[in-house]
Amino acid sequence: MKLKILNKNEIEIAANAIKDGDLVAFPTETVYGLGADALNPDAVEKIFKVKGRPIDNPLIIHVNNLEMANKIAHITENAKILLQKFSPGPLTIILKKKEVVPAITCANLDTVAVRIPNNKIALELIEKANTPIAAPSANLSGKPSPTNIQHIIDDLGDKINYAIEGETTIGVESTVLDLTEKKPKILRYGSITYEDLKKVIDIELIEINKQGKKIIKTVKSPGMKYTHYSPDAPLIMATGNIEEITGKINDLIKEYTEKGEKNENVGIIITEETKDKYPANIKKIVLGSRSDLKTISKNLFNSLREMDKNGVSIIFIEGFEKKGLGLAIMDRLEKASSKII
Template sequence: MTIVINMRDRIDERKLRVAARLIREGKLVAFPTETVYGLGADALNEKAARRIFEAKGRPADNPLIVHIAEFSQVYELAREVPEEAKMLAKKFWPGPLTIVLPRREIVPDVTTGGLDTVAIRMPANEIALKLIKLSGRPIAAPSANISGKPSPTTAEHVADDFYGKIECIIDGGETKIGVESTVIDLTEWPPVLLRPGGLPLEEIEKVIGEVRIHPAVFGKKVDVAKSPGMKYKHYAPDAEVIVVEGPKEKVKRKIAELVKEFKEKGKRVGVIGSESYNADEFFYLGETVEEVARNLFKALRYMDKAKVDIVLAEGVEEKGLGLAVMNRLRKAAGYKIIKAD
């Protein structure tokens, strides 16, 4: 039995205390953040954290992000807190930034994917922050979707994957950003961008200077994942996804050609981007990169429900949030990319 708590219009602290009690009891609670919905459990409870992996079908070496509500909790979880972490937290927390630090022994191996580091963030969502405070626990919470599938940006998306399988879903409406947090590793120097996300890299570099981009961001395979989104297939709908990249007008011409070709082969074709190209299904992502990021996972889930065979996606410029959008699109496509040069 899954309890669904509606908090779209206002936060009911009495009901939120029910969810907080479930966290303390080692149960699973899906909740909204500003990025995507998270599937939460007590980060320091080994059995509870293991249930996240079981529910999602998540590989055991794919670490979880630990969500906190106050900066002081960082010192409970990490054995070293460099000045750069304090600078970033002061500027961007609460917000879509995850910081990787050396972990303390109090954090169980299952939560960190067996690593000696812990990924920490403070979400900019009032429901999430109150849930963490009321539970009295740091909450481990990857995205609340079946592993490998598009992340959820609404409670309905969570219910599609987990209704009847977890104890509670908190419905806080649609998320504001739509892609997961940016992950920065501060255990190396210069710091390393492990996953682009809701906070643009350019903003981070204004605060701490040069940040190296990990090759995994562009598809290089890794043996050890210090962050979610590095090692395994992510964000993919059931249909085959192809990303078309290049100058805007050439991309449009190429997608129009591909739609025609696939339809002539009897394929049911979906397009996500700025126009339909006479496809069987179309999802308009928006004019700005912020709109594209917010709508991306919703579009991929829409194509699943529409039962298309092929999804053609327009690439965007890799600046600001565009780096995160292209990272997600390329992973959703399994790096099936067509260059429209």
């Protein structure tokens, strides 16, 4: 492994690496990001190569204040209002870009995605590097997003030189809001909800592309065009009320074991309320309580990765109500799932 893991007192090393055109994985409050100098096209190109990320999938640029945001984007009145209300925090705003932003950073679009992360390590890294940092999630493209340092080691340990160890608290990526059209639109759900935004400005919801199957030529936001978040094993999500969900999953477990699948090869990702409703001799991960979606979202991607480490051949997971943070959770699960029932 060539990866050097840095602590919070070694951010200067990481900042110098960014200045030198290198990549650094770093924590934010959402997930780990894989960062490069957003204004250095050669450095940004490394992100796409390391992740195996399609070049037409735009990157989010992380800044540490409104002044830095203003250097890369045309800040509208609505943007100022939103940034003052929700930043630092898990909100990404899409704005018209300024010429200083290289084409590769924004997938040849005339727009740019901007965010001020709410994480001390991330903010200090940006400050010490003294440049906006382009950073998608620090995973191999298509895999579950990384929420701890072990995930970085697993995916990128032999591909990058530096990662800063730290905590992520939310576990799903930021809400993305497009302010470049007449009416602001949510392009990706996150922990800042439609209801939160509606209190501040007038916005509309759009149907977010599901599982990357619809043909979309261009996208302004990450997470709209390609399959994301998928574990190695097929993931089947059961939806409905709790009784329907548990019934569907138990039927699937029975179906797979009757076909000759060993119980230990079946994994289920479930909730506190339902953990006793399934057979005892299969692999289980409990995400948390349905009444605490913040814990569910924080544990979500790690649970998918843990199932792969357990070597299961099929994973069944419970769905959630599409309301509030549940919209963000279901957006990720719909993209990750091989099948939804």
